[in-house]
Amino acid sequence: MKQNHLILLLLSMLLIFALMHCTSPSEQATLSVDTKQCSGCTNCFPVCEADAIRIIANKAVIDLSKCVKCGKCVEVCPENAIY
Ligand code: SF4
Ligand code: SF4
Numbered sequence: 001m002k003q004n005h006l007i008l009l010l011l012s013m014l015l016i017f018a019l020m021h022c023t024s025p026s027e028q029a030t031l032s033v034d035t036k037q038c039s040g041c042t043n044c045f046p047v048c049e050a051d052a053i054r055i056i057a058n059k060a061v062i063d064l065s066k067c068v069k070c071g072k073c074v075e076v077c078p079e080n081a082i083y
Helices: 002-021 072-076
Strands: 053-056 059-062
Touching: none
Parallel strands: none
Antiparallel strands: 053 059
């Protein structure tokens, strides 16, 4: 019986940990572009429906006041430069 309680306690702790640490891009507070990683490929520019991305000096720049955190730019970036 005590063993069952211990297993339930461990499972509950695991669930709480997962809920605290598993967030999708849309749930993150802000997005950033790693300018060293960004190759300027422009893939992210057309997928942004919020018109929040500009390519300046061959690097993507995100206007956080427009970004709705949909995560589409993260998905299409071949360099994993947006996080
Ligand atoms: S997360 Fe969405 S809205 Fe924000 S910059 Fe990327 S594509 Fe645009
Ligand atoms: S998709 Fe990635 S590498 Fe291409 S311009 Fe955007 S941030 Fe830079």
